[in-house]
Every structure is written in structure tokens, then in C-alpha cells.
Amino acid sequence: MSETRAQLRESDAALIEKMVRRDETALEALYDRYAVMLTSVLIRILRDSQAAEEILQDIFYQLWRTASQFDASRGSLPGWLLVIARNRAISRLRHRNPAAGDELVENTLAMPFNLESVISQQQLLGRIKSVLADLPAEQRAAVELAYFEGLTHSEIAQRTGDPLGTVKTRLRSALETIKRAVHP
Amino acid sequence: MNGHPTREEDFDLFALGALDREEREAIESHVVACSACARKVAEAHGRMALLAFAAPRVEPSPERKDSLMRQVRARARDKARTQAAGEPGLFGRWWAAVLVPVGVVLTLVTIFLWTENRRLDQELASLRTDMRQRQEQVQTARAIAELMAAPDTNVVALTPMPGMPKGAARVVYNARMGMLVYDGQLESAPAQKSYQLWLVPRNGQPISAGVFTSASGETSNWMIKLPRGITPIAFAVTLEPAGGMPQPTGPKVLVGPVS
Numbered sequence: 001m002s003e004t005r006a007q008l009r010e011s012d013a014a015l016i017e018k019m020v021r022r023d024e025t026a027l028e029a030l031y032d033r034y035a036v037m038l039t040s041v042l043i044r045i046l047r048d049s050q051a052a053e054e055i056l057q058d059i060f061y062q063l064w065r066t067a068s069q070f071d072a073s074r075g076s077l078p079g080w081l082l083v084i085a086r087n088r089a090i091s092r093l094r095h096r097n098p099a100a101g102d103e104l105v106e107n108t109l110a111m112p113f114n115l116e117s118v119i120s121q122q123q124l125l126g127r128i129k130s131v132l133a134d135l136p137a138e139q140r141a142a143v144e145l146a147y148f149e150g151l152t153h154s155e156i157a158q159r160t161g162d163p164l165g166t167v168k169t170r171l172r173s174a175l176e177t178i179k180r181a182v183h184p
Numbered sequence: 185m186n187g188h189p190t191r192e193e194d195f196d197l198f199a200l201g202a203l204d205r206e207e208r209e210a211i212e213s214h215v216v217a218c219s220a221c222a223r224k225v226a227e228a229h230g231r232m233a234l235l236a237f238a239a240p241r242v243e244p245s246p247e248r249k250d251s252l253m254r255q256v257r258a259r260a261r262d263k264a265r266t267q268a269a270g271e272p273g274l275f276g277r278w279w280a281a282v283l284v285p286v287g288v289v290l291t292l293v294t295i296f297l298w299t300e301n302r303r304l305d306q307e308l309a310s311l312r313t314d315m316r317q318r319q320e321q322v323q324t325a326r327a328i329a330e331l332m333a334a335p336d337t338n339v340v341a342l343t344p345m346p347g348m349p350k351g352a353a354r355v356v357y358n359a360r361m362g363m364l365v366y367d368g369q370l371e372s373a374p375a376q377k378s379y380q381l382w383l384v385p386r387n388g389q390p391i392s393a394g395v396f397t398s399a400s401g402e403t404s405n406w407m408i409k410l411p412r413g414i415t416p417i418a419f420a421v422t423l424e425p426a427g428g429m430p431q432p433t434g435p436k437v438l439v440g441p442v443s
Contacts, residue, residue: 024256031252035244037236044239053248060252065259075226082233110223111230121237128237146202147235153197154204175196182234 012077012116019067027064034078035060037121038085045089045148055088075109078116083109090150112182131181139174142167188214188221195221199228200235324407331356331363331407340419342368342440348423349373351398353438355419357383362412367405370398370437373423379437380428383410384418393419395428416442 010018010029018026035056042052059081063070070077115121132140145151145159153171157164189195189211197203198211215222331337342353353368366381373379378397382390391414396404421438 022260024253027256028249028253031249035249036241039244040239040242041236043242049242049245053244056244057248057252057255061255064256075230079230079233082236083229086233086236109229109233110226111233112227113234124234125237125241128234132238143200143235144238146200147232148239150201152202152204156202171197171200171202172191172193175193175200178235179193179196179231182231 013072016067016070016072016077019064027060030063030077031060033116033118034081036118037078037115038081041082041148042085042089045086046093051092052089055085055092059084059088076111076115078121079109079111086147086150094150127182128178131178135174135177136170138162139170139177142170143174143178146171188218192224195224195228196232198225199232327363328365328407331358331361331365334358334361336360338416338442340416340440340442342419342421342438344438345436348435348437351438353404353421353440355381355393355440357416357419357442359413359415362410362414363407364393364410365405365407366394367403368421368438369403370421372399373397376426377423377434378426378428379421380424380432380434382420382422382432383414383416384420386415386417390420390432392428392430395424397426418442 010026012030012033015026015030019030038056038059039052042055043049046052046055063081070080113120113124115124132143135143141160142156145156151159153164153167156162156171157167160167162170189198194203194207194211198208201208203211211221211225215225337356337358340355340357342355344350344352349371351368351370353366353370356365356367357363364383370379373396378395380395381393383393384390391410393408393410394406396406398404418439418441420432420436420440422432423434423437424432425434
């Protein structure tokens with residue numbers, strides 16, 4: 001899976017424009033750009049590669065069908081793809097009905113990094129892993145339960161058996177650390 | 185929540201989905217009206233999305249991309265087919281120009297005929313009922329005429345008993361024909377009571393010949409068929425519980441012996 005040199009030069013916005021004009025090569029380019037990033041998070045949440053790839057395909061198929069609705073001013077494409085992927089995976093994990101189709105226009109998202117190149121994605125991967133690795137184990141566990149399993153404070157406290165106040169403190173501390181670390 | 189979230193991490197917790205329902209809804213309702221906090225929520229969404237990079241890197245199977253592209257092409261083919269079906273050629277348009285108005289006219293004619301047919305059916309049913317009623321009336325009139333003309337028909341006058349409601353009646357009866365006509369006038373029956381006409385035979389129990397309540401000042405009349413060959417010694421009207429009784433139980437109101 002690799003983008004051609006020409007595709008590498010094209011921004012997400014330009015590729016979205018092409019998709020609106022029903023250019024399939026634009027969809028392929030965006031798939032090549034973001035499929036690994038999304039597959040990784042989907043499999044981490046679902047621990048089921050078949051289910052993860054079904055959601056992956058659904059997301060790109062939806063992107064193809066609703067490309068004209070995407071508003072770049074409301075957030076970066078990879079940011080939204082990550083939000084959608086996580087929401088859908090957690091919905092499936094918890095047997096909920098995902099609100100498919102609405103995620104692209106629901107909220108605004110400000111991504112602090114440009115993820116349009118695979119290189120920047122790899123750099124970020126290393127950076128996030130490093131930040132999380134440096135967190136105390138309980139804080140890291142709390143963040144992972146919240147992000148990858150979609151648990152709330154109370155649910156984490158119930159799962160771990162820790163007091164609710166302790167869980168809140170751990171999450172707040174962890175998020176503060178992450179914020180400082182990823183601040184561009 | 186009326187003011188801004190008290191701690192900066194609240195935005196990250198909100199974007200992470202870690203807040204419990206009440207806290208989450210408070211921020212949701214606040215950011216609708218607060219652009220500064222809405223911007224912080226947007227930044228938090230972006231920041232939290234980066235946590236995806238904590239997941240180990242996994243590539244999708246190569247077949248997945250092929251499957252996606254097949255799905256996209258299949259959709260394009262379906263769309264093209266649908267458009268082709270919706271856009272007929274010159275020949276198709278010529279026929280459509282003729283057939284569509286014809287179809288519309290035929291549909292309207294069918295609806296009109298169906299409605300008219302239904303109306304006629306209802307009218308016919310009403311006429312049949314009317315005709316049946318008229319036939320019954322004719323038969324009754326004919327039967328009464330025969331009854332009145334028959335030489336063996338008795339006309340019995342019924343007179344009121346002392347202390348009973350005032351009134352008078354007559355019974356026209358033919359034992360051979362088994363036919364009886366009552367024609368009388370009585371005060372209204374008391375509440376929960378009915379009048380009942382009886383044929384009192386020479387042998388055996390009285391036979392009921394009609395139950396009525398009467399309205400004061402109005403005439404009651406009817407024709408009834410009874411078993412043939414019963415010779416009466418009298419006719420009587422008694423006051424019975426509402427709806428009548430199998431045998432007389434109440435006081436006699438009108439009595440008419442057969443001479």
C-alpha cells in the first residue's frame with residue numbers, strides 16, 4: 001500500500017474534490033493514506049480483524065458517497081476518520097447502533113498536526129507511544145480504558161474497583177501530560 | 185452548567201467520552217452558546233483523536249481495498265442502470281407520450297366506473313329491501329282482506345275491566361286460517377309493565393297473541409298467525425311485567441268473550 005508521487009503532493013481537500021467528481025483514484029489515494037491508521041485503532045478496539053476491516057470499508061464507502069458533504073473548515077479529514085472509526089468500533093463493541101452518516105458534519109474538530117503524510121503519522125505514532133509509556137501504569141490504563149473501550153469515569157471505577165475520585169484524578173493527570181506533550 | 189467548565193481537562197474528558205451523563209450534557213448545552221468553549225472542545229476532539237496512535241500499527245488485508253473498489257463500481261453501475269431506466273430513448277418517449285395520458289384516462293374511467301357500480305349496487309340493495317317490504321305489506325293487506333271477507337271470521341269486542349286503564353279494542357280472528365288482527369286503544373302501560381293479548385281456548389292454556397306497551401291516545405294494531413283450528417272462548421289483555429310472560433300473571437285490563 002503506497003501512494004504515487006503525484007498523489008503524495010495532493011492535499012486531502014484536493015482529493016475530496018476529485019471524489020465529488022467521481023474520481024475513483026482519489027478514493028484509492030485517501031485509502032492508501034489512512035487505511036493503516038484506521039485499521040490499527042479499529043483492531044485495537046475490537047480485537048477482531050474481520051469486524052475491523054468491515055468498518056474500515058464502510059467508512060471509506062461512506063466517504064465516497066458523501067464526499068460532497070465534507071466541510072474541511074470543520075476539521076481535518078484524518079481527525080474525523082479517527083473519530084468515526086472509534087465511535088463505530090465502540091458502538092459495535094457495546095452493541096449500540098452507531099449514528100452512521102452524521103459524524104462528518106456533527107461537530108468541529110481542530111487537529112493539532114497535519115496527518116496527510118504517512119511520515120507525519122509515523123512520527124506521531126512514536127510520539128504518542130512514548131508519552132503513554134512514560135505515564136504511570138494506572139494513568140495509562142485509565143486512558144486506554146476510556147479511549148479504546150469507551151468507558152466513562154464511573155465505568156472505569158467499576159471495572160478496576162478503584163474509587164471514582166481516584167479514577168478522575170488519574171485521568172485528569174494523564175490528559176494534562178498528553179496535552180503538554182502533543183502541543184505543537 | 186451556567187458558566188465555563190471549571191478545569192481545562194474537562195474539555196479533554198468530554199472529547200474522550202469519559203464524563204458521566206450529567207457532566208457531559210452540561211458541557212454540551214454550554215458550548216452551544218459559548219464559542220470560546222466550543223473552540224476548546226474542537227481542540228480537545230483533535231487532541232483525543234491522536235490517542236489512536238497508541239494502537240499498534242496493523243495493515244488491512246490487500247483484499248479489503250479491492251472489495252471497497254468493487255463496491256464503489258457496483259454502485260456506479262447500479263446508478264447508471266437506474267438512470268438508463270429512467271431516461272427512455274426517442275421510441276420510448278413517443279410511446280410514453282401516448283401511453284401516460286391513456287393510462288391516466290383509463291385509471292380515471294376505472295375509478296369512475298367502480299364508484300358508479302358501487303353506488304348502483306347500494307341503490308339496488310335499497311330497492312330490493314323496499315320491494316320486499318312492499319310485498320310483505322301487500323301480502324298482509326291481502327291476508328287481512330281475506331280474513332275480513334271470510335264467513336267464519338269472528339270479530340270480538342274487548343271492553344275494560346273495572347278499575348283498570350281505560351280503553352277499547354277489537355280482535356278479528358279466524359280459527360281455520362289461524363289468523364288474528366288486533367286493533368285497540370289503551371292508556372300507556374305503567375313503567376316496567378307491558379300489555380299482553382291472550383287467546384283463551386276452550387281447552388288448554390291461554391296462548392299469547394302479542395305484547396305491547398301502547399301510547400296513550402294512539403291505536404295499536406297488528407296481525408299475527410296462530411296455530412290453526414284453535415277455538416277461543418275469549419280474548420283478554422292483561423298487564424304483565426315488561427316484555428310479557430309465558431302465561432298470564434297480571435290483572436285483566438280488557439276482556440272480550442267469544443259469542
